[in-house]
Amino acid sequence: MTRVSLRALLAWLLLATGVASAHDADILYIEAHRAAPESPEVREVMTLTPESLARLLSLEGTGAALNTRDALAGQLDAISARVWGSAPLAAGGQSCTRTAHAASPRRAFVELTATFTCPPGPLRQRFALLERLPPEYRVILGSVREGELPGAVFADASRPEVALPDGVSRTSLSGRFAGWVGLGMRHIFEGVDHLAFLLAVLLVGGGFKRVLWLVTSFTVAHSLTLGAAALGWVVLDGAGARWVEAAIAASIIYVALENLILREHRHRVLVTFLFGLIHGFGFAGVLAGYGLGESVATALLGFNVGVELGQAVVVAVLLPILRMLQRRPALHTRAVRAVSIGILAVGGFWMVERALG
Template sequence: MRTERLAALLLLLWGAGAALAHDADLIFAQTERSQRGAPEVHARLTMTVNTLSLLLSNGADAQGTLSQKDLDARHSALAVSVWDVSPLRARDGPCVRLGQTARRLETSVELTATFHCPPGPLWQTFGMLSVLPPEYQVVLSPPRGGQGAARTVDARQPQVVLSEEGDVPQRVPGLAGWVRLGMKHIFEGADHLAFLAALLLVGGTLKQVIGLVTSFTVAHSLTLVATTLGVIPLDATRARWAEAAIAISIIYVAAENLLVRPPRYRPFLTFLFGLVHGLGFASVLAGHGLGKPGGEELLGFNFGVELGQALVVLPVLPFMRLIQRRPSVHRKIVVLLSGAVLFMGINWLIKRVG
């Protein structure tokens, strides 16, 4: 009996030691907006003293003896070694860090920073992982009072997409949920709708319209699948330039409507621009669920995108066919709406490259 108790005690101690050793390789992170849609974003990192010492020494061995006085004295070093390599950005531009604090706890250090961010989803890059040993991970926790599971981030994929609230995105339940998400993105995606509107304004035969929509669908489906399966890497920087390219596609099509009669090479150009729009769809899909999406998620989301697209296009076609019968009226509508789409595209481009 005594032997069994001793074995149990040794097992318990071993398990506790293993847990402590594992916790030493973890950095706990939490990033959230102060309230829905607010520009103020709060980020918090909690790590062992030894981990912070490694960061401050750029990965070299260092004694974990940092006191609160040491933290106060190394304010600038913390900014460079921690927050400068853990930037936040939104689709319309980078976040600006407004301030930071460091607090010495009993066995760890808590670092906080406040950012001013543009609206919408956020990306965070944990570049600090590149100077730490490869077993280190960042555990991204749900916001205070929030729901959903935590995610882990490592040096192989240091970028992570946050939801619009700045918290950990929750998984979409079931195939129907992914279909609804795809439809929602089309209905709420003003840039994709503007591109489709600019395409359809010039009209054409039913066969020509179907050819354009099919070309766009095939193209964005290809890049959506390739990106979500990891064939095409899409980090925060590439996603930003993809969004800028989407704005350029809108500007080009709208300008062509105004300057070229009839527009040239539309199916080919629509296919090329569709490839770029697929990257935009992929960045949305990457912000939901854990890890790479499986077949159900990818199929459901893409079907939802196509269904939403069809629900937008089909009701418009009879109206456009009717207007085409009156060329003077049709031309005025093309000029008016293409001008509006052109203005929106320029506005999006300025925001996304700024």
């Protein structure tokens, strides 16, 4: 398989799902199925975004798209073998034998499957593929049959080898989605655009009661659209996801302009709610590319809880500072103007960047 043909395949995948959004997916999600603890057959399903696949294969740039399904199928089969070769599975200290593998492009992600024949004993898997990815990437083992363990096992560059549960073990509810809570918190802390929007809203938020209304409206709104998109009730194609990202930038520009132009912000709660709906689709874009399978409900709950906790931490840090500024009106006015101009400039840059892809 040539480098050119791989680039052509990735061009097709990227065109099928749209340009990468500002919320880069950084998860490889795996479900492992073993009928019984000593069953020799183990089947695994890995889902990842086309962007993650491109990074994993260490390719830059794109080529001409493939025109035939047969050609595409041939390339996917070779890619599947290459990826699974970097994630060897072992049982009882002995290597498992991969007997089959396949790959299929889905709407928002790529699905790679593999079947292994394993000797008796506990399963362990080493994800050497993490060495070829940025350090923030991680592998999440979603479930092992018989016995559902959604989101229970995480691997990253510092711990690339993990023990797979034996198929009969069970974890508590907190153990099942605690990892997704952490991912949600990390996303809000690293989501600079969401933080910029929140800061712009809080700059002229007013008293505690009004701030509570603002934060609640944003929370309710993005929870609604996050749930609708993550559960598949609303489906965004690649172009739609790109315009959602551009709309998030536009929301930042609008709120910053309001801060600079208007003296009163009577409709800020409604504005925050409406833009919160758009930000929810942005949050959903993080989950949509993972192909979460049986763990979607747990992932949605845990991720949303993490987002809310992260948001609460941000508000708790910013609010006392803003309240102190409000006690000095002249200083507060200058601070609102300076920070809003900065947010406006950054939002404008994001708007152009995302609209142009």
